[in-house]
Amino acid sequence: MQKNINEILSIAQNNQKSAYQLIENLKIEKLWESIGCEINLVGSLKTGLLMKHLDIDFHVYSNELSIEKSFSVILELIKNPKVKKFSFKNLMHTEENCLEWHLFCCDEFDREWQIDIIHMLQKSKYYGYFENVADRILLMMNEQIKNIILKLKYETPEDIKIMGIEYYRAVLEFGINNYADFIDWHNKNKVDGILFWTP
Numbered sequence: 001m002q003k004n005i006n007e008i009l010s011i012a013q014n015n016q017k018s019a020y021q022l023i024e025n026l027k028i029e030k031l032w033e034s035i036g037c038e039i040n041l042v043g044s045l046k047t048g049l050l051m052k053h054l055d056i057d058f059h060v061y062s063n064e065l066s067i068e069k070s071f072s073v074i075l076e077l078i079k080n081p082k083v084k085k086f087s088f089k090n091l092m093h094t095e096e097n098c099l100e101w102h103l104f105c106c107d108e109f110d111r112e113w114q115i116d117i118i119h120m121l122q123k124s125k126y127y128g129y130f131e132n133v134a135d136r137i138l139l140m141m142n143e144q145i146k147n148i149i150l151k152l153k154y155e156t157p158e159d160i161k162i163m164g165i166e167y168y169r170a171v172l173e174f175g176i177n178n179y180a181d182f183i184d185w186h187n188k189n190k191v192d193g194i195l196f197w198t199p
Contacts (some may be wrong), residue, residue: 005147008154011102012051018107019056025078026105028115029060029075037062038122042130044164047137048146049151055109060119061127065092070119071097082106097124129196136199137168148177155179162186165195172199 003011023029025039031040042052043057062069067090079088089100098120105113120126131146149167156162156179168186170176180181 005151008051008150009147010048010164011154012049012150013130015052015054015149016045016048016050018111019050019054019107019113020084022105022107022113023056023116026077026115028117032058032060035069035073036145037073037119040131040183042134045171046131047141047164048152049137049149049153049164049168050107051150052150052156052158053153054107054113056113056115058117059126060117061122061124063122063123064108065091065097070101074101074103076104080105084112084184085165086146093192096126097121098126133165133198135154137172140172140199145171152182156183163191163195165197166191166198169195169197173197 005178024076038061041057042059043055044053045056060140074088077083084106085102085104087102091100098118101117101187102117103115105115105118105162107113114132148171151162152167152171166186166189167182170182174185176182176185
């Protein structure tokens, strides 16, 4: 059954509310700041474009990259009963040079959320990049554009995985405004890995 834009906006607003409640409950920002890190919200929650895919993205920066210190924060986070499991990737010896954490948590409705935390050096070439992308999207977005993006996300079937940045590029750069055109554009513009695009 098709939903109108007001129903879609209501879903998005409720999901955003749940996301911020989860962040507050877990004390994510306070815990990272307690060990001297800078932590920034990025991605769809930052831009107000969180829809069906329940995920939260943080980038964490510090002067040194220590598995021990990074894990000390995760240890505190996983003590919270809302955190059901977590995973970790050590990418310190790759081009990304980061520690990648994924927490799987339950909100007040017992829905599972994925919280992605990328811990990297302040001198990383990625420092501030994705924050700037989010700021640029917010700068260029009006109510009509926001509604189009949220509707496209809502209409995307659960089994099709598409990065948020692909929606934003399709709408902001190419003027896509309906799902048929979007999926056609997406199929012709496949992306492997990270999409580096700034509006």
